[in-house]
Amino acid sequence: MSEAPPAPAAPEITAAERDELRRHGILLTSLEELYNWGRSNSVWPLQFGLACCAIEMIAASMARFDIARFGSEVFRPSPRQADLLIVSGTVTKKMAPQVVRLWNQMPEPKYCIAMGACAISGGPFKQGYNVLKGIDRFIPVDVYIPGCPPRPEALLHGLMQLQEQIRAQKISGPEAPRHLRPEASGEFPVPEFGGSDLVPPRNPDLWEPPTIVRAE
């Protein structure tokens, strides 16, 4: 498949061929748009609540906020039918392997929203011995929604950001999303319980501690 916008014509390409390429490109672009349109308007979350934020997630699906308007009220209880993992609450170390397992069980294309302080960084509980300091140590997160808990509107806002992100995706080329690149796996190693921490405590391929940049 070619790139969506036709590459600058090399001299040996004739006009007819270029037309052909462009048509191809238009077709591809339309396909891409349709594909992205379909995915972005039918994001089914996994029915998976962890803690306080789960209540606001439920509230977002309730009448006042009605996540159904975005086509996302189909909270599927089985990860096999879900597109979106909303990590809604504190991920404890005891729970982390299950969350990664759930993520692995979801079919591609799949997305992850870290909802609330706990899911992003451990939040107020980050100093706890059993609290994972951010789910992005084990699975890739698409959108972070800060708040403790974020308002239901904030979740909707995050969902809209995710939709925008999906709409901007290319179905070919180097910046294609993970699920369209054959070399990228949607399966992530599940940590194991160790004597005093998870083993490993993070997925080194996915998360590197950033450098501390701090003026004293």
Place this chain on the structure above:
Amino acid sequence: MSAHPANALPLLERLPVALRDACTSWLPESWRWLANSLLSIVAIFVVFATLFALLTLAERKILGRVQNRPGPNRAPLPFLGIRTYGLAQPLADGIKMLTKEDIVPRGADRVLHFLAPVALLAFSILTFAVIPYGRALLPVELDAAVLYFFAAGAATELAIFMAGWASRNKYSLLAAMRALAQLISYELPLLLSIVPVVLVAGSLSTSEIVEQQGTWLFGVFPQWHVFTPWGFAGFLIFFVAALAESNRSPFDLPEAESELIAGHLTEYSGFKYALFFMAEYFGMCALSGMGVTLFLGGWQAPIPALAFIPSYGWFAAKLLALLFVFMWIRATFPRLRIDQLTRLAWKFLVPLALVNLFTAAFWVLSSGWAGPLAFARWLVAGTLVLGPFLVLGRRLSAGLGPRTYRYA
């Protein structure tokens, strides 16, 4: 298609058949029947697939409205970006489902895992063959159409069992067992509830049954079967059993979300899951269609004055009304437990259906009664229906009831 004298019908009524004939008229006579059949199949599939798409949307919208919210309404039309009250939602869901990764769990029976949704869909489509959609619209004229319908319909539960078994998941397995229990329990009342219709109509042919309901008392009241005591009872039993057969709330035990995750669907993703979903709606449509045919006068208009509206219009209206009730019930009721489900079938619906058989027999016997005797006929038949209902209902709900509470 049925052997109606096509030319006697008004144009609107003939239109679908005429269109089909126009499409195939250039073919040699010997090929034409095949082409006609294929066209009918395609037409039915297209119509019901569209209906399925709209029904999923309608269900989400109705659930939404019942729950004081709008339901899906934002998905814009592709390329245009115009919002159309969520009409594009099923399309988006379809595209997503089609492009979703298909996962077969390690250790699952790959063949069965694949076959289950296909078989389910195939069986549910088969049932569409014998439903008269209009005066001139009956895909296959069968003498034993009713028997055929229920034979094909019963096979769907087998597919659910296949799915549950092949998934190698404990929840799916539990769902499979539930599905079988449900199948065995509800096939009986379902069949028994339609025997009175067959008894009264004296035919197993669906078109014949509909034809017979095409009279009006005093030219106003339609003589549909549901407007007789036995027909009313039969319809209710049929409807309850149909809810159970199509695994709809409050009988959605195999899929019971709050207990078994997604039951037999737990391990299905992507397009296979969509097929299951489709088959569920097809089953619901088929059973509603049969209910309309047997009890609600099929494609007959409710009053003769409205007969100018084409018969398939009436059929569609009645079908949609029944489907609405399916959704309305889903929006309201909690789910039964498996033992209560079977008890409801064996201790309540089956005896009622049997008694209803006698009521129908009495109705046939007393068909000549007129004048005050006609009143007596209604009274007797009504008692025959209501009495057992009250007695059995009381026994069924023994020990249950509202309670009073004391205060400290």
Place this chain on the structure above:
Amino acid sequence: MLGSGLLQGLAVTAKNLAGSFHDPARYVTTEYPEQRTKLPENYRNFPFLVHDDPADPNGTLRCVACQICEKECPPQCIYIVMERDEKGKALRRPKVFDLDISVCISCQICVEVCPFDAIKMDQEYEIATRNRFGGLLLHREDLSKSNAYYHQIHPTEAAGVDAALAEQKAKQAAAKAAKAAPAPKAAATTATPATAATAQDSAISPAPAAPPPASAPDTPANPAPANPPPDA
């Protein structure tokens, strides 16, 4: 009779189905983002720093980098470094004021304990981001917002704060004039007539809001009596 309860339930759902088309009490959806619920004045979501002069947002921060909020913050999400001049003399303003909103729980304790009315609660909630580290660590520049903004989101509370500050300033001036004992320490305890009175009405009561009580002292960290501090 068996089934009466079922029919009753169906009637209720039917009533709601029909009601959703004409009865506002049975159609409660706020169609975010086109429509928004009006946030009550008291609503709080993440702190910000108040500055007095929009022309110089970082120079006129009220914050004096006393680090009380940093110490009291339950989840420890504030990090302050005081600015010092070449000689190491404290300049009483923050060189670094970092607030990690990926940790912050909007508990408002920093606001309660701040003696200088320098940190207040924001109402912004649309801050979902793809940038975990860059987007969620707010620096002094991001946090600094004008007093006018503060007035806009918490009008009643802000008016009270302004009055208290003006009073304090007047008192300081008077004290200076009289060359009395140094006032700032005492002034620090002047109550914030904090969370506003009418604040709660706006969102919930369609009825005309009651006039705000003269003052509503309720900062527990500093439970000032209803009347102004004695040294005022």
Place this chain on the structure above:
Amino acid sequence: MSAAGELAGLSAAPGTTVRAVNDPFHGDLLEVSMGPHHPSTHGVFRMMVTLDGETVVKLKPVFGYLHRNHEKLGENTTYLGSMPYTDRLDYLNSMTNNWAYALAVEKLSGQPVPERAEYLRIILAELTRLLNHTCLAGFLLQDTGCSGTPLMYAFREREHILDLFEALSGSRMMCNYQRFGGCRVDPTPGWLAAAARLVDGYGRFLDEYEALITGNEILMARTQGVGVLQPDLAVNAGATGPMLRACGVDYDLRKVDGYGFYPRFEFRVPLGDHGDTYDRYMIRVLEMRESIRILQQALRDLPAGPIIDAKAKNRGLRPKAGEAYGRIEGPKGEIGFYLISDGGPNPYRYRVRPPSFINLTVLEDMCLGQTVADAVVILGSVDIVLGEVDR
């Protein structure tokens, strides 16, 4: 039904012997792990269920999937700093958690509370009770298989209460409202009027809700006689709150301890006679109606005055060495805080007595002999919130 009763003996549950999982004579038992990801475990609770067909023969709860070290953090935080953390214990009911914690600290430090604050605490606690029981009714019905409708109606009303909380405290769920010696924000007349309107309209909502579901035959079939809990076992196992009262045991801390100003209010304590799931549901509905009465009285009689004691110290509180156990009747049962002070700024020991955790002690006793579908509903009727169970 009777099976659970027979098995409910004191010695029965922990070590109940069951058939081997692989049994050549009777067929195999099915071991199902429900949770921590399961739609009906109310979060990340997990039940190891052994099934004989659909019947539960063994059920072992597994905890800790939301163990976020609340108590350890409480020992490393100041007394005031723990207040927002209590919001996140039972995250549906932050107001009552706040109150229980404030009460414990006030006991520890001998801090009096002004009258208006006590009234406000009662108003907010009863609003919280309405909120919690409404949500529970919704979740319980969701567990019985309703397609969201009762839950939606419940949350519709919950939103109205949350609006009040938000207008008063600034946050929908994490109110952080109570302080040692009083409350944080004084409600305005407008807020009080809005609360009164809500309270007056709440009875109508309850009527409609009950019409929707209480008389529903399916619900009765699903809940009556299901998950019976014997009163003596309930008392011995420390069950509290509506769960205990559904067994017919008259024990409501609002009456027993008479904390706050509850003795000034006229209300009744509904009691169940069967101790089954239906009773647990109905007791909550009836309690809501009593809460409405309390609220009406409290809103009518709310005295003027300060909302926090003039001498109250919150920041930098260092109570004298000692210990105190303070408890209140939370919506889920007895929520208590046990604090040991060594005179420092942080509690030496900070312990939460979580009602829903202890109420789960009898879960297995209630579920044995029932079907797997019942186990889900019984769990729903216990009314757990994992933030509190695992802390």
Place this chain on the structure above:
Amino acid sequence: METPGQIRDRILARFSGAEVTVVTNPGPAAQHSLLVGAAHATAIATFLRDDPVLQLDTCSNVTGVDWPGREIVETVRQPLAPEEDADPAAPPGVIEEKIKRLVPGSLEVVYHLYSVALKHGPVILRLRTADRAANVTLPSLTPVWRACEFQEREVFDLYGVKFTGHPDLRRILMWDEFQHHPMRKDYVEPDDYEWEPTPHDAVLTKARRHYPAPPAAPEEESTP
């Protein structure tokens, strides 16, 4: 309800040789408690439950408390040995002595008992282990009050108190492979603060360990 002292006296009258002391609570709450020796704990608990006057039929709350060993300076008053010819009526002489003493640590379990039937309480029982390392065994009160079942498991999990007679003593909150008892005061939590955007001293120190040579911090632009 009886005072803790009265209860102690009745217990001592009933069980000879039992160790029961009243632990006074100096705080304003004045909830005094009974420190019970492990040997008779189960019998005493059963007595408290079944005694018609007390009827402490429910155990509301079970708490573990860690008292690490610490050095205290205490004043010991010792009566002088009375001299032979002293006036017997005179108060005996006392010598005061300040001694440094290492108080061995112990793990304590606190039970809050209430009576649902008689609506009174709390009676607070305390049980102490001999030390914090080897002798951490206490009798379980779960056979007396089922309410203790999960709470004692929790104390076992977080404090490491081993309850004999508990029907199902496993870890409850942490995973089974976990090796520590995290609520103990000397527990060192795993070092997993690799990077914190707003580090505090302790956290920052930890984080530094991951960066032996932290990158030179760029100077923040100073405010004009």
